[in-house]
Amino acid sequence: SQELEQSPQSLIVQEGKNLTINCTSSKTLYGLYWYKQKYGEGLIFLMMLQKGGEEKSHEKITAKLDEKKQQSSLHITASQPSHAGIYLCRSQGGSEKLVFGKGTKLTVNP
Amino acid sequence: KAGVTQTPRYLIKTRGQQVTLSCSPISGHRSVSWYQQTPGQGLQFLFEYFSETQRNKGNFPGRFSGRQFSNSRSEMNVSTLELGDSALYLCASSLLLAGGEQYFGPGTRLTVT
Numbered sequence: 562s563q564e565l566e567q568s569p570q571s572l573i574v575q576e577g578k579n580l581t582i583n584c585t586s587s588k589t590l591y592g593l594y595w596y597k598q599k600y601g602e603g604l605i606f607l608m609m610l611q612k613g614g615e616e617k618s619h620e621k622i623t624a625k626l627d628e629k630k631q632q633s634s635l636h637i638t639a640s641q642p643s644h645a646g647i648y649l650c651r652s653q654g655g656s657e658k659l660v661f662g663k664g665t666k667l668t669v670n671p
Numbered sequence: 672k673a674g675v676t677q678t679p680r681y682l683i684k685t686r687g688q689q690v691t692l693s694c695s696p697i698s699g700h701r702s703v704s705w706y707q708q709t710p711g712q713g714l715q716f717l718f719e720y721f722s723e724t725q726r727n728k729g730n731f732p733g734r735f736s737g738r739q740f741s742n743s744r745s746e747m748n749v750s751t752l753e754l755g756d757s758a759l760y761l762c763a764s765s766l767l768l769a770g771g772e773q774y775f776g777p778g779t780r781l782t783v784t
Binding site for chain 2: 594596601602603604605606609649651659660661662663664
């Protein structure tokens with residue numbers, strides 16, 4: 562079955578710094594979803610990537626999908642305390658069961 | 672449009688008891704998925720219901736069950752609770768089956784003592 566590995570597991574950055582979170586799949590990646598979770602709360606949908614090479618941006622967050630590497634990256638530019646939380650990637654689903662990565666905990670220090 | 676609601680938000684139960692959690696999806700969404708989230712295992716898929724039928728199932732024991740009603744509201748039940756069942760239980764609704772954009776509820780925090 563498919564597994565999604567996220568790196569790093571946790572990240573502490575100073576406000577204003579850029580950062581990147583990776584999500585690597587054990588199988589071919591046809592599509593990927595990114596979510597953000599505040600501790601103990603539900604997940605908020607960030608972005609969906611469906612095609613290799615696709616890149617999407619929302620405010621200061623950019624996500625890319627690299628089919629060859631079976632990997633997606635999430636990049637935050639000029640981080641703010643509001644970016645703090647847990648970032649999770651999720652597989653496309655379909656014939657494979659829905660799988661989530663274990664998450665990357667982001668702390669942004671003011 | 673109202674979001675996904677889950678009740679109750681917090682629950683404390685004793686080992687051996689059973690519990691029922693409820694989830695009301697976004698209006699018009701016919702798929703409801705349930706997840707268990709723990710610090711050690713992360714977010715794990717329990718099952719998915721679509722049009723009152725279970726369509727997908729994760730690797731959980733039979734103590735975990737669910738159902739969906741004609742109005743798409745869903746319940747999940749855990750019988751003979753174990754300490755290891757303590758977790759945040761999340762439900763998510765979506766228009767499509769097996770994937771697609773999911774909208775999550777705030778979760779039910781279950782503590783088993």
